[in-house]
Amino acid sequence: MPELPEVETVRTGLQRLLVGRTVKEARHDNQKSFPNSVEDINAFLIGARVMAVRRRGKVLIIDLNTGYSLVTHLKMTGQLVFVDSKEASSAKKRFGAGHPNESLVGLLPDRSTRVTITLNDAAILYFNDQRKFGWMRLLPTVAVPEIDFFKKLGPEPLQSEFTFRVFDERIMRRKKSRIKAVLLDQTVIAGIGNIYADESLWGAKIHPETRVDQISQVKRRALHQSIVSVLQLSIDKGGSTDRNYVNAEGKKGSYIQFAKVFRKEGTPCQRCGTTILKMRSAGRGTHICPKCQRVVK
DNA sequence: CACTTGACCTGTCCGC
DNA sequence: TGCGGACAGGTCAAGT
Incomplete structure (x- = not known):
């Protein structure tokens, strides 16, 4: 779901689309998705200009010229979708208050929309989140690195x-x-989730249940390389759309087509032809080639 | 300390 | 066709 490559893809889009724009209005339907007070929103968000869009791990940080940042974690099903003024008004004309279809993800608010931010030129930024696990909050920019999550977060x-x-x-x-x-x-490391853990382990030919101290240095080196190359390839492909991930323009990513094991159970391993299996590890659905990735006792 | 489980949520899919 | 339950997986908190 949104892991490092997906969040980075959203970041790149928002950097291009949001920087320099100012916030005109903000609405939210749900205190959990956006817990700041109306006073904070009025004081530090409304009228603010977007200065930069950063990412740390799976978290997006939109820096404002009020000294505050809009910090967002998409968790499982979150989307941050930008719609420009033309798209917003034509979609409104064509569909009224109806729901968008597949090709129009994010062009209109739907029942998963938690926050709607209108910008000075009538463009709109939607924070959609079907499962309400995600959150968005305003924090003083200098306080962002001090929140617990960031203090404990591993390297990029x-x-x-x-x-x-x-x-x-x-x-x-x-x-x-x-x-x-x-x-x-x-x-330990920031930004890896279930998809890229499985892909990286396949790349390094390591079984997911192997104890770290049972992995040879050669394989640990291979894993380091594999993590970097898998994440970079996914960014190049615009991330993975497994269920409902979309980028800042509402478009899907294509990495999943290049995945070697994730959701590939029942298909042959591209290295050896053995059937990919699905198992459970670390409480997650986990995909392996049982021949390439041997269990170490 | 390592590890598992449950909670948070809702949509989808499967079997009956 | 409807319905219950399993499943999806990021993170935190609580339990083993």
């Missing part, structure tokens, strides 16, 4: 600082844990 895997040495030191702190659980732990 696509920055040059993420060397094998850094990776290895961090996973080896969890040497008695199973590697899949470690990859999913955001305090």
